[in-house]
Amino acid sequence: MARLPVYLRALGTFADRNVATVSSEELAGAAGVNSAKLRKDLSYLGSYGTRGVGYEVAYLRYQISRQIGLTQDWPVLIVGIGNLGQALANYGGFVSRGFRVVALLDADPARAGEVVAGLAVRPFADLSAVAAEHGPCIGVIATPASAAQQVAGALVAAGVRSILNFAPAVLAVPDSVDVRKVDLSIELQILAYHEQRKTARFVALDGPDDVRDPRFGAEVPAGAGFGGRP
Amino acid sequence: MARLPVYLRALGTFADRNVATVSSEELAGAAGVNSAKLRKDLSYLGSYGTRGVGYEVAYLRYQISRQIGLTQDWPVLIVGIGNLGQALANYGGFVSRGFRVVALLDADPARAGEVVAGLAVRPFADLSAVAAEHGPCIGVIATPASAAQQVAGALVAAGVRSILNFAPAVLAVPDSVDVRKVDLSIELQILAYHEQRKTARFVALDGPDDVRDPRFGAEVPAGAGFGGRP
DNA sequence: GTGACTTTGTGCATGCGTTCACATGAACCT
DNA sequence: AGGTTCATGTGAACGCATGCACAAAGTCAC
Ligand SMILES: NC(=O)c1ccc[n+]([C@@H]2O[C@H](COP(=O)([O-])OP(=O)(O)OC[C@H]3O[C@@H](n4cnc5c(N)ncnc54)[C@H](O)[C@@H]3O)[C@@H](O)[C@H]2O)c1
Ligand SMILES: NC(=O)c1ccc[n+]([C@@H]2O[C@H](COP(=O)([O-])OP(=O)(O)OC[C@H]3O[C@@H](n4cnc5c(N)ncnc54)[C@H](O)[C@@H]3O)[C@@H](O)[C@H]2O)c1
Numbered sequence: 001m002a003r004l005p006v007y008l009r010a011l012g013t014f015a016d017r018n019v020a021t022v023s024s025e026e027l028a029g030a031a032g033v034n035s036a037k038l039r040k041d042l043s044y045l046g047s048y049g050t051r052g053v054g055y056e057v058a059y060l061r062y063q064i065s066r067q068i069g070l071t072q073d074w075p076v077l078i079v080g081i082g083n084l085g086q087a088l089a090n091y092g093g094f095v096s097r098g099f100r101v102v103a104l105l106d107a108d109p110a111r112a113g114e115v116v117a118g119l120a121v122r123p124f125a126d127l128s129a130v131a132a133e134h135g136p137c138i139g140v141i142a143t144p145a146s147a148a149q150q151v152a153g154a155l156v157a158a159g160v161r162s163i164l165n166f167a168p169a170v171l172a173v174p175d176s177v178d179v180r181k182v183d184l185s186i187e188l189q190i191l192a193y194h195e196q197r198k199t200a201r202f203v204a205l206d207g208p209d210d211v212r213d214p215r216f217g218a219e220v221p222a223g224a225g226f227g228g229r230p
Numbered sequence: 231m232a233r234l235p236v237y238l239r240a241l242g243t244f245a246d247r248n249v250a251t252v253s254s255e256e257l258a259g260a261a262g263v264n265s266a267k268l269r270k271d272l273s274y275l276g277s278y279g280t281r282g283v284g285y286e287v288a289y290l291r292y293q294i295s296r297q298i299g300l301t302q303d304w305p306v307l308i309v310g311i312g313n314l315g316q317a318l319a320n321y322g323g324f325v326s327r328g329f330r331v332v333a334l335l336d337a338d339p340a341r342a343g344e345v346v347a348g349l350a351v352r353p354f355a356d357l358s359a360v361a362a363e364h365g366p367c368i369g370v371i372a373t374p375a376s377a378a379q380q381v382a383g384a385l386v387a388a389g390v391r392s393i394l395n396f397a398p399a400v401l402a403v404p405d406s407v408d409v410r411k412v413d414l415s416i417e418l419q420i421l422a423y424h425e426q427r428k429t430a431r432f433v434a435l436d437g438p439d440d441v442r443d444p445r446f447g448a449e450v451p452a453g454a455g456f457g458g459r460p
Numbered sequence: 461g462t463g464a465c466t467t468t469g470t471g472c473a474t475g476c477g478t479t480c481a482c483a484t485g486a487a488c489c490t
Numbered sequence: 491a492g493g494t495t496c497a498t499g500t501g502a503a504c505g506c507a508t509g510c511a512c513a514a515a516g517t518c519a520c
Contacts, residue, residue, distance in 0.1 A: 039500085091313060099415075281469080283467070
């Protein structure tokens with residue numbers, strides 16, 4: 001069900017062009033998925049289409065928004081106002097999609113008081129007060145990886161049950177808390193993996209299936225930083 | 231196979247602590263996955279463990295790095311040096327993981343020449359020259375969504391076959407090109423979805439399964455911006 | 461050297477997501 | 491009003507990932 005937001009965004013582009021109804025084929029094309037998958041996804045929400053015609057853009061948009069829980073604005077608090085935290089705070093794309101940044105927190109005393117994107121940076125100790133003030137909200141971790149687990153613990157203690165983590169660290173939280181991670185290094189490494197196989201195909205035409213060769217272990221240069229097998 | 235980078239990172243933390251060997255249980259714990267899954271994943275690369283002992287940290291680290299294609303540094307070029315592009319350019323976590331930002335491109339003439347993270351921002355027209363200079367590389371799109379498709383086309387035309395897209399847009403590219411997307415709004419919306427179901431449980435104790443009720447369609451306020459069903 | 465113990469590597473079953481294909485049903489034209 | 495056309499909604503088959511449970515294999519102690 002991670003595709004609903006994509007459908008919603010695609011519906012938005014149709015609405016901007018004043019399109020009244022779309023077929024599953026058109027919408028699937030705009031969302032980059034199979035049309036059968038789109039129909040099956042939408043059928044889980046209910047029968048919101050008209051056979052022979054398609055889906056009414058405005059109506060389907062509302063139904064998906066309601067399903068996701070975007071009929072209300074969700075408060076977002078960002079922890080760690082460094083490079084990334086500032087970019088996030090300045091990002092206008094959140095408010096237009098049902099989210100509102102309500103607080104910026106940082107442990108660095110030098111940063112407290114600084115104004116970023118119209119909000120004053122508050123000391124990390126204010127966390128529980130801020131969380132209590134806004135009710136159910138979403139916490140964003142943009143601190144170094146070494147602080148991520150500690151911050152996550154503090155967020156949970158403050159009552160936050162939804163966390164978006166940008167730090168390259170695995171977080172341990174209670175089952176009742178949802179954590180989603182965004183790790184750019186992982187994305188780049190996956191791309192590098194495919195890129196390597198693509199370029200390798202030009203070197204060895206019989207395909208990249210032989211890379212398993214265990215002898216490669218012996219070919220590690222002594223000073224490579226990893227060390228070879230003893 | 232998107233988990234290999236996670237294993238690699240977990241292995242890094244063990245190496246930092248001078249741990250020589252790890253069992254699949256320990257490593258799986260650090261990576262946040264099931265130990266059977268970890269062993270099966272590693273078995274696809276070959277038999278790099280020792281029964282009764284575990285995996286040698288340094289050796290396994292090298293094997294995974296090689297599998298991913300991290301024995302060489304991959305050049306990265308960033309298009310769109312706004313809030314996000316600058317944060318990415320300033321991020322030190324890339325170089326430590328086998329990536330090197332080699333060029334910053336922006337269409338805004340006012341930005342060209344500006345120095346960000348020790349690199350001069352170059353005009354977008356330099357793209358093909360930069361790509362040709364560095365060979366196989368990874369393109370990062372950090373422009374507004376409206377420009378994303380055009381930028382993607384230019385990247386492909388310049389020979390880039392791996393793209394990381396931060397803009398909330400579906401990109402159409404040839405099959406030979408890999409695109410991975412990072413969409414923060416989608417992540418937040420997924421969190422909101424779960425958060426909604428959690429909070430809804432306190433309101434209606436019989437569970438959130440009734441939200442399908444089609445009558446809800448009639449309850450759209452006239453001025454909600456979406457419009458009700460006619 | 462032998463035995464007991466530890467941990468890997470994997471066969472197998474289960475469940476989930478994806479996709480094809482078609483029947484259902486609505487609208488439109490004559 | 492009847493037939494035609496069109497696109498939805500869904501049944502069923504397929505393929506893949508996950509996780510259990512166990513045999514193979516190697517180590518360590520004595
Ligand atoms: N900058 C990027 O583009 C980028 C890309 C990918 C991942 N990341 C990850 O995002 C995180 C932040 O990156 P960054 O470049 O913004 O780092 P940064 O060093 O610029 O900012 C980190 C901020 O967190 C604050 N902080 C440190 N410990 C804290 C604590 N315990 N509680 C609250 N605040 C604390 C620091 O004061 C600092 O302001 C890192 O984990 C990084 O790996 C960043
Ligand atoms: N800032 C964030 O934290 C954040 C978070 C999530 C997603 N995003 C997405 O990332 C993208 C960039 O966000 P941002 O906040 O940095 O925006 P921004 O407006 O600050 O920066 C965009 C930059 O792209 C440049 N640009 C525009 N058209 C271009 C073109 N055709 N070729 C090359 N460069 C071009 C502009 O000159 C500008 O410098 C957007 O699509 C946004 O939705 C940003």
